[in-house]
Amino acid sequence: MRFIFKTSYVQDLGIFRDGVQRNWYVVLFFGMLALPLLIPAYLVDMSLVFIYGLCGLSLMVLAGYTGLVSLGHAAFLGIGAYTHVYAIHDLGLPWIVGVALACVVTGISGVLVGLPALRMTGVYLSIATLAFALIIQEVLTRWEHVTGGLKGKPVDKPVVFGLYLGGDAAFYFLCLAFLIAGIWLTGNLLRAPTGRAWVAIRDSEIAAQSMGVNLAVYKTSAFAYSAALMGAAGALFAHKIGFLAPDIFTVLLSIQFLLMVVVGGLGSLHGAFFGAVFVALLPVAISQARDLVPVWASTLVSPFGKSAGSATFLAVDQFVKKPGLEPGLFGLILVLFILFEPLGIYGRWRKIQLYFSTFPLYKRATFRRQKAYMRSERLR
Protein backbone atom coordinates (compact mmCIF):
# COMPACT_ATOMS: atom_id res chain seq x y z
CA MET A 1 0.00 0.00 0.00
CA ARG A 2 1.28 3.41 -0.98
CA PHE A 3 0.75 6.46 1.17
CA ILE A 4 1.11 9.91 -0.28
CA PHE A 5 3.30 12.19 1.76
CA LYS A 6 1.83 15.65 1.55
CA THR A 7 3.97 18.66 2.26
CA SER A 8 1.97 21.48 0.73
CA TYR A 9 -1.63 22.38 -0.04
CA VAL A 10 -0.76 22.71 -3.73
CA GLN A 11 -0.48 18.92 -3.90
CA ASP A 12 -4.22 18.63 -3.34
CA LEU A 13 -4.96 21.01 -6.19
CA GLY A 14 -3.31 19.01 -8.99
CA ILE A 15 -5.33 17.14 -11.55
CA PHE A 16 -3.33 14.00 -10.77
CA ARG A 17 -3.07 12.51 -7.31
CA ASP A 18 0.72 12.26 -7.44
CA GLY A 19 3.64 11.73 -9.77
CA VAL A 20 3.06 7.99 -10.06
CA GLN A 21 -0.49 8.49 -11.26
CA ARG A 22 0.66 11.16 -13.69
CA ASN A 23 3.26 8.81 -15.15
CA TRP A 24 0.63 6.15 -15.71
CA TYR A 25 -1.45 8.66 -17.64
CA VAL A 26 1.55 9.63 -19.71
CA VAL A 27 2.00 5.94 -20.56
CA LEU A 28 -1.70 5.69 -21.43
CA PHE A 29 -1.42 8.80 -23.61
CA PHE A 30 1.46 7.36 -25.62
CA GLY A 31 -0.41 4.08 -25.84
CA MET A 32 -3.34 5.95 -27.37
CA LEU A 33 -0.98 7.69 -29.79
CA ALA A 34 0.49 4.36 -30.87
CA LEU A 35 -2.88 2.65 -31.19
CA PRO A 36 -3.36 3.42 -34.91
CA LEU A 37 -0.21 1.37 -35.58
CA LEU A 38 -1.32 -1.51 -33.37
CA ILE A 39 -4.93 -2.05 -34.37
CA PRO A 40 -5.59 -0.16 -37.62
CA ALA A 41 -8.72 -2.21 -38.29
CA TYR A 42 -10.52 -1.01 -35.16
CA LEU A 43 -9.75 2.72 -35.36
CA VAL A 44 -13.31 3.59 -36.37
CA ASP A 45 -14.62 1.84 -33.28
CA MET A 46 -12.05 3.62 -31.14
CA SER A 47 -13.15 7.04 -32.41
CA LEU A 48 -16.67 6.08 -31.41
CA VAL A 49 -15.32 5.15 -27.97
CA PHE A 50 -13.86 8.65 -27.65
CA ILE A 51 -17.06 10.34 -28.83
CA TYR A 52 -19.08 8.25 -26.38
CA GLY A 53 -16.46 9.16 -23.79
CA LEU A 54 -17.39 12.81 -24.28
CA CYS A 55 -21.07 11.91 -24.01
CA GLY A 56 -20.35 9.94 -20.84
CA LEU A 57 -18.43 12.89 -19.42
CA SER A 58 -21.40 15.11 -20.16
CA LEU A 59 -23.94 12.87 -18.48
CA MET A 60 -21.52 12.16 -15.63
CA VAL A 61 -21.42 15.85 -14.76
CA LEU A 62 -25.19 15.98 -14.67
CA ALA A 63 -26.19 12.58 -13.26
CA GLY A 64 -23.04 11.50 -11.45
CA TYR A 65 -21.95 14.77 -9.90
CA THR A 66 -25.04 16.97 -9.70
CA GLY A 67 -27.51 14.13 -9.20
CA LEU A 68 -29.89 15.20 -11.96
CA VAL A 69 -30.73 12.14 -14.05
CA SER A 70 -31.50 12.97 -17.65
CA LEU A 71 -33.24 10.53 -19.97
CA GLY A 72 -32.99 12.86 -22.94
CA HIS A 73 -29.33 13.41 -23.60
CA ALA A 74 -29.52 12.05 -27.13
CA ALA A 75 -31.56 15.17 -27.93
CA PHE A 76 -28.58 17.39 -27.03
CA LEU A 77 -26.37 15.17 -29.18
CA GLY A 78 -28.86 15.64 -32.02
CA ILE A 79 -29.06 19.41 -31.58
CA GLY A 80 -25.27 19.59 -31.57
CA ALA A 81 -24.90 17.40 -34.65
CA TYR A 82 -27.53 19.24 -36.70
CA THR A 83 -26.30 22.70 -35.64
CA HIS A 84 -22.76 21.82 -36.60
CA VAL A 85 -23.70 20.35 -39.96
CA TYR A 86 -26.07 23.24 -40.75
CA ALA A 87 -23.34 25.73 -39.85
CA ILE A 88 -20.60 24.20 -41.97
CA HIS A 89 -22.71 23.07 -44.94
CA ASP A 90 -25.60 25.49 -45.30
CA LEU A 91 -23.97 28.58 -43.78
CA GLY A 92 -20.47 27.75 -45.01
CA LEU A 93 -18.83 28.58 -41.68
CA PRO A 94 -15.38 27.18 -40.77
CA TRP A 95 -15.34 23.81 -39.03
CA ILE A 96 -14.20 25.04 -35.64
CA VAL A 97 -16.88 27.76 -35.65
CA GLY A 98 -19.43 25.05 -36.35
CA VAL A 99 -18.30 23.15 -33.25
CA ALA A 100 -18.37 26.31 -31.14
CA LEU A 101 -21.85 27.11 -32.42
CA ALA A 102 -22.98 23.56 -31.63
CA CYS A 103 -21.73 24.00 -28.05
CA VAL A 104 -23.44 27.37 -27.66
CA VAL A 105 -26.78 26.22 -29.08
CA THR A 106 -26.86 23.03 -27.00
CA GLY A 107 -25.71 25.02 -23.97
CA ILE A 108 -28.66 27.38 -24.38
CA SER A 109 -31.08 24.51 -24.86
CA GLY A 110 -29.55 22.97 -21.72
CA VAL A 111 -30.45 26.11 -19.80
CA LEU A 112 -33.99 25.96 -21.16
CA VAL A 113 -34.35 22.34 -19.98
CA GLY A 114 -32.62 23.17 -16.72
CA LEU A 115 -35.05 25.92 -15.75
CA PRO A 116 -38.05 23.66 -15.16
CA ALA A 117 -35.63 21.26 -13.47
CA LEU A 118 -35.39 23.72 -10.60
CA ARG A 119 -38.83 22.70 -9.49
CA MET A 120 -38.49 18.98 -10.17
CA THR A 121 -36.44 16.30 -8.52
CA GLY A 122 -35.70 12.65 -9.09
CA VAL A 123 -37.88 10.67 -11.41
CA TYR A 124 -40.08 13.66 -12.36
CA LEU A 125 -37.08 15.41 -13.80
CA SER A 126 -36.13 12.30 -15.79
CA ILE A 127 -39.61 12.18 -17.27
CA ALA A 128 -39.41 15.86 -18.20
CA THR A 129 -36.10 15.35 -20.01
CA LEU A 130 -37.58 12.32 -21.74
CA ALA A 131 -40.45 14.49 -22.98
CA PHE A 132 -37.93 17.08 -24.15
CA ALA A 133 -36.05 14.43 -26.13
CA LEU A 134 -39.27 13.32 -27.84
CA ILE A 135 -40.13 16.92 -28.74
CA ILE A 136 -36.66 17.50 -30.20
CA GLN A 137 -36.91 14.32 -32.26
CA GLU A 138 -40.20 15.58 -33.67
CA VAL A 139 -38.66 18.98 -34.41
CA LEU A 140 -35.76 17.34 -36.22
CA THR A 141 -38.24 15.40 -38.33
CA ARG A 142 -40.50 18.35 -39.19
CA TRP A 143 -38.12 21.27 -39.63
CA GLU A 144 -37.21 20.06 -43.07
CA HIS A 145 -35.42 23.02 -44.65
CA VAL A 146 -32.85 22.94 -41.84
CA THR A 147 -32.63 19.26 -40.95
CA GLY A 148 -33.63 17.63 -44.20
CA GLY A 149 -36.42 15.81 -42.34
CA LEU A 150 -36.72 12.07 -42.76
CA LYS A 151 -34.70 12.17 -45.98
CA GLY A 152 -31.70 12.91 -43.79
CA LYS A 153 -28.66 15.05 -44.27
CA PRO A 154 -25.33 13.78 -45.61
CA VAL A 155 -22.22 14.98 -43.77
CA ASP A 156 -18.87 15.62 -45.39
CA LYS A 157 -15.57 14.53 -43.88
CA PRO A 158 -14.15 17.10 -41.47
CA VAL A 159 -11.77 19.76 -42.78
CA VAL A 160 -10.19 21.63 -39.86
CA PHE A 161 -8.22 24.82 -40.60
CA GLY A 162 -7.90 23.69 -44.22
CA LEU A 163 -6.58 20.32 -43.08
CA TYR A 164 -8.45 17.29 -44.37
CA LEU A 165 -9.08 14.97 -41.39
CA GLY A 166 -11.30 12.41 -43.07
CA GLY A 167 -8.95 9.45 -42.79
CA ASP A 168 -9.53 6.91 -40.03
CA ALA A 169 -6.32 7.76 -38.19
CA ALA A 170 -6.75 11.53 -38.55
CA PHE A 171 -10.32 11.40 -37.27
CA TYR A 172 -9.18 9.17 -34.43
CA PHE A 173 -6.68 11.82 -33.30
CA LEU A 174 -9.28 14.57 -33.67
CA CYS A 175 -11.66 12.69 -31.35
CA LEU A 176 -8.81 11.94 -28.92
CA ALA A 177 -7.93 15.65 -28.77
CA PHE A 178 -11.53 16.59 -28.04
CA LEU A 179 -11.83 13.93 -25.36
CA ILE A 180 -8.65 15.05 -23.61
CA ALA A 181 -9.80 18.69 -23.76
CA GLY A 182 -13.18 17.67 -22.36
CA ILE A 183 -11.63 15.71 -19.50
CA TRP A 184 -9.28 18.57 -18.69
CA LEU A 185 -12.05 21.22 -18.61
CA THR A 186 -14.36 19.01 -16.58
CA GLY A 187 -11.56 18.09 -14.18
CA ASN A 188 -10.85 21.79 -13.70
CA LEU A 189 -14.45 22.55 -12.85
CA LEU A 190 -14.66 19.63 -10.45
CA ARG A 191 -11.68 20.74 -8.40
CA ALA A 192 -12.98 24.31 -8.24
CA PRO A 193 -15.89 25.74 -6.21
CA THR A 194 -18.38 25.06 -9.02
CA GLY A 195 -17.72 21.32 -8.96
CA ARG A 196 -17.98 21.22 -5.19
CA ALA A 197 -21.28 23.03 -5.36
CA TRP A 198 -22.57 20.44 -7.85
CA VAL A 199 -21.57 17.57 -5.58
CA ALA A 200 -23.16 19.40 -2.67
CA ILE A 201 -26.45 19.66 -4.55
CA ARG A 202 -26.30 15.93 -5.27
CA ASP A 203 -25.72 14.94 -1.65
CA SER A 204 -27.92 17.43 0.18
CA GLU A 205 -29.72 20.31 -1.47
CA ILE A 206 -30.75 21.85 1.80
CA ALA A 207 -27.25 21.87 3.24
CA ALA A 208 -25.85 23.24 -0.01
CA GLN A 209 -28.34 26.07 0.16
CA SER A 210 -27.48 26.85 3.75
CA MET A 211 -23.82 27.08 2.80
CA GLY A 212 -24.61 29.72 0.21
CA VAL A 213 -25.06 27.66 -2.96
CA ASN A 214 -27.65 29.23 -5.22
CA LEU A 215 -29.51 26.11 -6.36
CA ALA A 216 -31.00 27.80 -9.41
CA VAL A 217 -27.64 28.99 -10.72
CA TYR A 218 -25.76 25.73 -10.15
CA LYS A 219 -28.45 23.38 -11.42
CA THR A 220 -28.78 25.42 -14.59
CA SER A 221 -25.02 25.68 -15.02
CA ALA A 222 -24.71 21.90 -14.67
CA PHE A 223 -27.35 21.44 -17.34
CA ALA A 224 -25.75 24.03 -19.62
CA TYR A 225 -22.23 22.65 -19.25
CA SER A 226 -23.39 19.08 -19.71
CA ALA A 227 -25.38 20.02 -22.80
CA ALA A 228 -22.46 21.99 -24.28
CA LEU A 229 -20.17 18.96 -23.93
CA MET A 230 -22.86 16.92 -25.64
CA GLY A 231 -22.91 19.52 -28.42
CA ALA A 232 -19.20 19.07 -29.08
CA ALA A 233 -19.69 15.30 -29.07
CA GLY A 234 -22.59 15.77 -31.50
CA ALA A 235 -20.40 17.64 -33.98
CA LEU A 236 -17.91 14.76 -34.00
CA PHE A 237 -20.67 12.19 -34.03
CA ALA A 238 -22.11 13.76 -37.19
CA HIS A 239 -18.81 13.15 -39.01
CA LYS A 240 -18.49 9.69 -37.52
CA ILE A 241 -21.81 8.45 -38.87
CA GLY A 242 -21.62 10.56 -42.05
CA PHE A 243 -25.38 10.85 -42.42
CA LEU A 244 -27.86 12.53 -40.08
CA ALA A 245 -31.42 11.31 -39.68
CA PRO A 246 -33.85 12.05 -36.83
CA ASP A 247 -34.29 8.38 -35.97
CA ILE A 248 -30.66 8.14 -34.81
CA PHE A 249 -31.25 10.36 -31.79
CA THR A 250 -33.85 8.18 -30.14
CA VAL A 251 -34.69 7.54 -26.52
CA LEU A 252 -32.80 4.26 -26.82
CA LEU A 253 -29.60 6.21 -27.42
CA SER A 254 -30.33 8.34 -24.35
CA ILE A 255 -30.76 5.17 -22.34
CA GLN A 256 -27.46 3.88 -23.70
CA PHE A 257 -25.78 7.03 -22.38
CA LEU A 258 -27.36 6.47 -19.00
CA LEU A 259 -26.24 2.85 -19.12
CA MET A 260 -22.76 4.14 -19.83
CA VAL A 261 -22.50 6.21 -16.64
CA VAL A 262 -24.19 3.61 -14.46
CA VAL A 263 -22.12 0.70 -15.73
CA GLY A 264 -18.97 2.82 -15.69
CA GLY A 265 -19.58 3.96 -12.13
CA LEU A 266 -21.54 7.03 -11.07
CA GLY A 267 -19.55 9.90 -9.66
CA SER A 268 -16.16 9.38 -11.29
CA LEU A 269 -14.67 10.65 -14.52
CA HIS A 270 -12.98 7.29 -15.02
CA GLY A 271 -16.40 5.70 -14.92
CA ALA A 272 -17.59 7.78 -17.86
CA PHE A 273 -14.74 6.49 -19.95
CA PHE A 274 -15.01 2.87 -18.80
CA GLY A 275 -18.70 3.01 -19.64
CA ALA A 276 -17.97 4.47 -23.06
CA VAL A 277 -15.53 1.66 -23.85
CA PHE A 278 -18.13 -0.82 -22.76
CA VAL A 279 -21.10 0.62 -24.65
CA ALA A 280 -19.17 1.42 -27.83
CA LEU A 281 -17.36 -1.91 -28.01
CA LEU A 282 -20.14 -4.23 -26.88
CA PRO A 283 -21.88 -4.18 -30.30
CA VAL A 284 -18.50 -4.95 -31.90
CA ALA A 285 -18.02 -7.84 -29.50
CA ILE A 286 -21.55 -9.07 -30.15
CA SER A 287 -21.10 -9.04 -33.92
CA GLN A 288 -17.84 -11.00 -33.50
CA ALA A 289 -19.59 -13.43 -31.20
CA ARG A 290 -22.36 -13.91 -33.76
CA ASP A 291 -19.88 -15.61 -36.04
CA LEU A 292 -17.84 -17.40 -33.41
CA VAL A 293 -20.32 -18.71 -30.86
CA PRO A 294 -22.14 -21.18 -33.22
CA VAL A 295 -18.78 -22.62 -34.26
CA TRP A 296 -17.68 -23.04 -30.64
CA ALA A 297 -20.99 -24.61 -29.72
CA SER A 298 -20.81 -27.15 -32.55
CA THR A 299 -17.19 -28.09 -31.72
CA LEU A 300 -18.26 -28.61 -28.12
CA VAL A 301 -21.10 -30.90 -29.14
CA SER A 302 -19.42 -32.64 -32.11
CA PRO A 303 -17.88 -35.47 -29.99
CA PHE A 304 -21.48 -36.69 -29.60
CA GLY A 305 -21.86 -37.15 -33.36
CA LYS A 306 -21.66 -35.12 -36.54
CA SER A 307 -25.39 -34.56 -36.89
CA ALA A 308 -25.67 -33.31 -33.29
CA GLY A 309 -22.85 -30.87 -34.05
CA SER A 310 -24.46 -29.41 -37.13
CA ALA A 311 -27.88 -29.28 -35.47
CA THR A 312 -26.39 -27.32 -32.57
CA PHE A 313 -24.66 -25.04 -35.02
CA LEU A 314 -27.94 -24.26 -36.76
CA ALA A 315 -29.87 -23.74 -33.53
CA VAL A 316 -27.27 -21.50 -31.92
CA ASP A 317 -26.74 -19.64 -35.18
CA GLN A 318 -30.44 -18.96 -35.48
CA PHE A 319 -30.60 -17.75 -31.90
CA VAL A 320 -27.69 -15.32 -32.06
CA LYS A 321 -28.84 -13.85 -35.38
CA LYS A 322 -32.25 -12.97 -33.96
CA PRO A 323 -32.88 -9.20 -34.02
CA GLY A 324 -33.20 -7.45 -30.67
CA LEU A 325 -30.41 -9.42 -29.05
CA GLU A 326 -28.35 -6.28 -28.46
CA PRO A 327 -30.87 -4.21 -26.48
CA GLY A 328 -31.73 -7.35 -24.55
CA LEU A 329 -28.09 -7.88 -23.63
CA PHE A 330 -27.68 -4.21 -22.69
CA GLY A 331 -30.66 -4.48 -20.38
CA LEU A 332 -29.43 -7.71 -18.82
CA ILE A 333 -25.99 -6.23 -18.17
CA LEU A 334 -27.49 -3.11 -16.60
CA VAL A 335 -29.58 -5.23 -14.24
CA LEU A 336 -26.59 -7.39 -13.31
CA PHE A 337 -24.43 -4.34 -12.61
CA ILE A 338 -27.02 -2.67 -10.40
CA LEU A 339 -27.43 -5.92 -8.46
CA PHE A 340 -23.82 -6.94 -8.06
CA GLU A 341 -21.62 -3.90 -8.63
CA PRO A 342 -23.50 -0.67 -7.98
CA LEU A 343 -20.21 1.22 -8.14
CA GLY A 344 -19.79 0.11 -11.74
CA ILE A 345 -16.66 -0.88 -13.62
CA TYR A 346 -14.76 1.89 -11.86
CA GLY A 347 -15.72 0.43 -8.48
CA ARG A 348 -14.49 -3.00 -9.59
CA TRP A 349 -11.29 -1.38 -10.90
CA ARG A 350 -10.66 0.25 -7.51
CA LYS A 351 -11.16 -3.09 -5.78
CA ILE A 352 -8.66 -4.76 -8.06
CA GLN A 353 -6.18 -1.96 -7.45
CA LEU A 354 -6.65 -2.25 -3.71
CA TYR A 355 -6.32 -6.03 -3.89
CA PHE A 356 -2.88 -5.77 -5.45
CA SER A 357 -1.66 -2.84 -3.38
CA THR A 358 -2.52 -4.58 -0.09
CA PHE A 359 -1.82 -7.98 -1.57
CA PRO A 360 -1.79 -10.61 1.14
CA LEU A 361 -3.91 -8.52 3.49
CA TYR A 362 -6.88 -7.63 1.31
CA LYS A 363 -10.16 -7.64 3.23
CA ARG A 364 -13.33 -8.22 1.31
CA ALA A 365 -15.34 -6.41 3.93
CA THR A 366 -13.62 -3.11 3.08
CA PHE A 367 -16.31 -2.38 0.54
CA ARG A 368 -19.24 -3.96 2.32
CA ARG A 369 -22.12 -1.59 2.30
CA GLN A 370 -23.80 -0.66 5.51
CA LYS A 371 -27.38 0.36 5.68
CA ALA A 372 -27.56 3.84 7.13
CA TYR A 373 -30.70 5.21 8.70
CA MET A 374 -29.36 8.59 9.59
CA ARG A 375 -31.09 10.73 7.05
CA SER A 376 -34.61 9.56 7.56
CA GLU A 377 -36.25 12.90 8.14
CA ARG A 378 -35.67 15.09 5.16
CA LEU A 379 -36.98 18.59 4.75
CA ARG A 380 -38.64 18.25 1.45
Place this chain on the structure above:
Amino acid sequence: MSLFVAEGLVMDFGGLRAVDGVSFRIEPGEVFTIIGPNGAGKTTIFNLVSRIYDPSAGRLIFDGEDITRVPPHEVARRGIARTFQNIELFEHATVLQNLLLGRHAHKRSRFVEELLFLPRVRALELEHREAVEKVIEFLDLQPHRDSLVVNLAYGVRKVVEMARALCTRPRLLLLDEPSSGLSVEETEDMAFWIQDIRTILGVTVLMVEHDMSLVSSVSDRVLAVNYGRPIALGTAREVQEHPDVVKAYLGG
Protein backbone atom coordinates in the same frame (compact mmCIF):
# COMPACT_ATOMS: atom_id res chain seq x y z
CA MET B 1 -27.44 46.77 19.42
CA SER B 2 -28.75 43.25 19.16
CA LEU B 3 -27.09 41.05 16.55
CA PHE B 4 -30.30 39.27 15.68
CA VAL B 5 -33.91 40.15 16.27
CA ALA B 6 -36.98 38.04 15.58
CA GLU B 7 -40.24 39.95 15.80
CA GLY B 8 -43.59 38.22 16.08
CA LEU B 9 -42.67 35.18 13.98
CA VAL B 10 -45.67 33.16 12.79
CA MET B 11 -45.50 30.02 10.66
CA ASP B 12 -48.59 28.28 9.35
CA PHE B 13 -48.54 24.90 7.64
CA GLY B 14 -52.02 24.83 6.19
CA GLY B 15 -54.26 24.89 9.24
CA LEU B 16 -51.48 24.10 11.68
CA ARG B 17 -49.79 27.02 13.38
CA ALA B 18 -46.34 25.66 14.21
CA VAL B 19 -44.90 28.94 15.42
CA ASP B 20 -47.20 31.49 16.97
CA GLY B 21 -45.81 34.92 17.68
CA VAL B 22 -42.26 34.19 18.80
CA SER B 23 -40.03 37.20 19.43
CA PHE B 24 -36.50 37.24 20.79
CA ARG B 25 -33.29 39.23 20.63
CA ILE B 26 -29.80 37.79 20.54
CA GLU B 27 -27.01 40.01 21.81
CA PRO B 28 -23.55 39.77 20.23
CA GLY B 29 -21.32 37.17 21.86
CA GLU B 30 -23.96 35.24 23.77
CA VAL B 31 -25.13 31.65 23.59
CA PHE B 32 -28.89 31.73 23.22
CA THR B 33 -30.75 28.44 23.56
CA ILE B 34 -34.27 27.46 22.61
CA ILE B 35 -35.75 24.52 24.51
CA GLY B 36 -39.13 22.88 24.44
CA PRO B 37 -40.84 19.50 24.28
CA ASN B 38 -41.02 17.54 21.04
CA GLY B 39 -43.10 19.26 18.40
CA ALA B 40 -42.92 22.62 20.14
CA GLY B 41 -41.72 24.32 16.95
CA LYS B 42 -38.02 24.70 17.76
CA THR B 43 -36.72 23.36 14.46
CA THR B 44 -39.36 25.38 12.61
CA ILE B 45 -37.99 28.52 14.24
CA PHE B 46 -34.55 27.43 13.06
CA ASN B 47 -35.71 26.93 9.53
CA LEU B 48 -37.33 30.36 9.64
CA VAL B 49 -34.12 31.98 10.85
CA SER B 50 -32.05 30.27 8.15
CA ARG B 51 -34.74 31.30 5.62
CA ILE B 52 -35.62 27.79 4.46
CA TYR B 53 -39.24 28.59 5.31
CA ASP B 54 -40.96 31.86 4.55
CA PRO B 55 -42.63 33.16 7.71
CA SER B 56 -46.39 33.73 7.48
CA ALA B 57 -45.90 36.88 9.55
CA GLY B 58 -43.17 38.62 11.48
CA ARG B 59 -39.75 40.04 10.77
CA LEU B 60 -36.15 38.85 10.98
CA ILE B 61 -33.45 41.44 11.48
CA PHE B 62 -29.77 40.51 11.33
CA ASP B 63 -27.16 43.11 12.09
CA GLY B 64 -29.59 45.95 11.55
CA GLU B 65 -30.80 44.69 8.18
CA ASP B 66 -34.15 43.13 7.44
CA ILE B 67 -33.55 39.60 6.11
CA THR B 68 -37.17 38.44 6.11
CA ARG B 69 -37.26 38.16 2.30
CA VAL B 70 -33.61 37.36 1.60
CA PRO B 71 -33.17 34.07 -0.36
CA PRO B 72 -31.75 31.17 1.70
CA HIS B 73 -28.40 31.01 -0.12
CA GLU B 74 -27.84 34.70 0.60
CA VAL B 75 -28.10 34.16 4.36
CA ALA B 76 -24.72 32.39 4.50
CA ARG B 77 -23.05 35.29 2.77
CA ARG B 78 -24.43 37.67 5.37
CA GLY B 79 -22.89 35.65 8.18
CA ILE B 80 -25.41 33.09 9.41
CA ALA B 81 -24.41 29.40 9.26
CA ARG B 82 -26.24 26.38 10.56
CA THR B 83 -26.02 22.68 11.33
CA PHE B 84 -28.82 20.18 11.05
CA GLN B 85 -30.51 17.90 13.53
CA ASN B 86 -30.11 14.87 11.26
CA ILE B 87 -26.66 15.62 9.90
CA GLU B 88 -26.80 16.91 6.34
CA LEU B 89 -23.23 16.38 5.19
CA PHE B 90 -22.16 15.60 1.65
CA GLU B 91 -21.65 11.94 2.35
CA HIS B 92 -19.77 10.87 -0.74
CA ALA B 93 -17.17 13.58 -0.41
CA THR B 94 -14.18 13.81 1.91
CA VAL B 95 -14.18 15.87 5.07
CA LEU B 96 -11.89 18.35 3.36
CA GLN B 97 -14.27 18.78 0.43
CA ASN B 98 -17.17 19.25 2.82
CA LEU B 99 -15.33 21.96 4.65
CA LEU B 100 -14.22 23.62 1.42
CA LEU B 101 -17.85 23.84 0.43
CA GLY B 102 -18.33 25.80 3.63
CA ARG B 103 -16.20 28.44 1.92
CA HIS B 104 -18.70 28.72 -0.92
CA ALA B 105 -20.16 31.94 0.43
CA HIS B 106 -16.71 33.49 -0.10
CA LYS B 107 -16.35 32.26 -3.67
CA ARG B 108 -14.84 34.94 -5.88
CA SER B 109 -13.83 33.00 -9.00
CA ARG B 110 -15.96 33.01 -12.13
CA PHE B 111 -17.10 30.00 -14.15
CA VAL B 112 -14.79 30.59 -17.12
CA GLU B 113 -11.78 31.09 -14.86
CA GLU B 114 -12.53 27.80 -13.16
CA LEU B 115 -13.03 26.05 -16.49
CA LEU B 116 -9.42 26.88 -17.38
CA PHE B 117 -8.20 26.74 -13.76
CA LEU B 118 -6.37 30.04 -14.13
CA PRO B 119 -3.67 31.01 -11.61
CA ARG B 120 -6.18 33.27 -9.87
CA VAL B 121 -8.42 30.28 -9.16
CA ARG B 122 -5.41 28.40 -7.81
CA ALA B 123 -4.52 31.27 -5.50
CA LEU B 124 -8.11 31.55 -4.28
CA GLU B 125 -8.26 27.80 -3.68
CA LEU B 126 -5.14 28.01 -1.54
CA GLU B 127 -6.74 30.85 0.41
CA HIS B 128 -9.84 28.73 1.02
CA ARG B 129 -7.66 25.83 2.03
CA GLU B 130 -5.83 27.89 4.62
CA ALA B 131 -9.08 29.10 6.11
CA VAL B 132 -10.33 25.50 6.24
CA GLU B 133 -7.12 24.26 7.85
CA LYS B 134 -7.57 26.75 10.66
CA VAL B 135 -10.97 25.27 11.40
CA ILE B 136 -9.58 21.73 11.16
CA GLU B 137 -6.96 22.62 13.72
CA PHE B 138 -9.48 24.38 15.92
CA LEU B 139 -11.75 21.33 16.10
CA ASP B 140 -8.99 18.67 16.02
CA LEU B 141 -10.19 17.09 12.77
CA GLN B 142 -6.70 16.41 11.34
CA PRO B 143 -6.97 12.59 11.40
CA HIS B 144 -10.19 12.67 9.35
CA ARG B 145 -9.18 15.24 6.76
CA ASP B 146 -9.11 12.85 3.79
CA SER B 147 -11.69 10.28 4.85
CA LEU B 148 -15.09 10.03 3.25
CA VAL B 149 -17.94 11.17 5.43
CA VAL B 150 -19.78 7.86 4.91
CA ASN B 151 -16.98 6.09 6.75
CA LEU B 152 -17.01 8.36 9.80
CA ALA B 153 -18.61 7.68 13.17
CA TYR B 154 -21.68 9.66 14.10
CA GLY B 155 -19.92 11.75 16.73
CA VAL B 156 -17.22 12.81 14.29
CA ARG B 157 -19.82 13.73 11.72
CA LYS B 158 -21.43 16.08 14.20
CA VAL B 159 -18.12 17.85 14.64
CA VAL B 160 -17.50 17.92 10.88
CA GLU B 161 -20.85 19.55 10.35
CA MET B 162 -20.06 22.18 12.94
CA ALA B 163 -16.68 22.69 11.26
CA ARG B 164 -18.36 23.19 7.90
CA ALA B 165 -20.61 25.84 9.39
CA LEU B 166 -17.57 27.55 10.93
CA CYS B 167 -15.82 27.58 7.55
CA THR B 168 -18.37 30.11 6.29
CA ARG B 169 -16.90 32.40 8.96
CA PRO B 170 -20.28 33.16 10.49
CA ARG B 171 -21.17 35.82 12.99
CA LEU B 172 -24.23 33.88 14.08
CA LEU B 173 -24.00 30.08 14.31
CA LEU B 174 -27.20 28.05 14.49
CA LEU B 175 -26.77 24.63 16.10
CA ASP B 176 -29.74 22.30 15.79
CA GLU B 177 -29.46 19.80 18.65
CA PRO B 178 -25.65 19.57 18.73
CA SER B 179 -25.73 16.75 21.32
CA SER B 180 -28.37 14.47 19.79
CA GLY B 181 -26.97 10.99 19.28
CA LEU B 182 -23.76 11.72 21.17
CA SER B 183 -22.40 9.85 24.17
CA VAL B 184 -21.99 11.59 27.53
CA GLU B 185 -18.31 12.24 26.92
CA GLU B 186 -18.89 13.52 23.41
CA THR B 187 -21.56 15.85 24.78
CA GLU B 188 -19.04 17.22 27.27
CA ASP B 189 -16.59 17.83 24.43
CA MET B 190 -19.34 19.54 22.52
CA ALA B 191 -19.94 21.88 25.45
CA PHE B 192 -16.25 22.85 25.47
CA TRP B 193 -16.29 23.47 21.76
CA ILE B 194 -19.35 25.66 21.93
CA GLN B 195 -17.69 27.69 24.67
CA ASP B 196 -14.52 27.95 22.59
CA ILE B 197 -16.46 29.03 19.53
CA ARG B 198 -17.99 31.80 21.58
CA THR B 199 -14.93 32.96 23.49
CA ILE B 200 -12.07 32.30 21.03
CA LEU B 201 -13.78 32.90 17.69
CA GLY B 202 -16.27 35.43 19.04
CA VAL B 203 -19.19 33.81 17.25
CA THR B 204 -22.68 34.29 18.62
CA VAL B 205 -24.55 30.99 18.98
CA LEU B 206 -28.23 30.22 18.67
CA MET B 207 -28.90 26.63 19.71
CA VAL B 208 -31.79 24.22 19.98
CA GLU B 209 -31.07 21.55 22.58
CA HIS B 210 -32.72 18.90 24.71
CA ASP B 211 -29.82 17.91 26.94
CA MET B 212 -30.33 20.14 29.98
CA SER B 213 -26.80 19.62 31.31
CA LEU B 214 -25.38 20.99 28.05
CA VAL B 215 -27.93 23.80 28.04
CA SER B 216 -27.11 24.94 31.55
CA SER B 217 -23.36 24.66 31.09
CA VAL B 218 -23.10 26.83 27.97
CA SER B 219 -26.18 29.03 27.58
CA ASP B 220 -26.33 32.64 28.65
CA ARG B 221 -30.05 32.85 28.08
CA VAL B 222 -32.70 30.27 27.41
CA LEU B 223 -36.06 30.61 25.69
CA ALA B 224 -38.64 27.91 26.33
CA VAL B 225 -41.37 27.34 23.77
CA ASN B 226 -44.42 25.10 23.75
CA TYR B 227 -47.05 24.74 21.03
CA GLY B 228 -45.19 27.39 19.06
CA ARG B 229 -45.55 30.00 21.81
CA PRO B 230 -42.79 31.35 24.04
CA ILE B 231 -43.44 30.46 27.67
CA ALA B 232 -40.31 31.57 29.51
CA LEU B 233 -37.11 33.54 28.93
CA GLY B 234 -34.15 33.90 31.28
CA THR B 235 -31.07 32.09 32.51
CA ALA B 236 -31.04 28.30 32.31
CA ARG B 237 -31.89 27.98 36.02
CA GLU B 238 -34.72 30.52 35.90
CA VAL B 239 -36.31 28.83 32.92
CA GLN B 240 -35.96 25.32 34.36
CA GLU B 241 -37.74 26.40 37.52
CA HIS B 242 -40.46 28.34 35.72
CA PRO B 243 -43.85 26.73 36.54
CA ASP B 244 -45.07 26.84 32.91
CA VAL B 245 -41.93 25.03 31.72
CA VAL B 246 -42.31 22.33 34.36
CA LYS B 247 -45.92 21.97 33.31
CA ALA B 248 -45.01 21.74 29.62
CA TYR B 249 -42.51 18.94 30.24
CA LEU B 250 -44.32 16.99 32.95
CA GLY B 251 -47.93 17.75 32.10
CA GLY B 252 -50.54 18.58 34.71
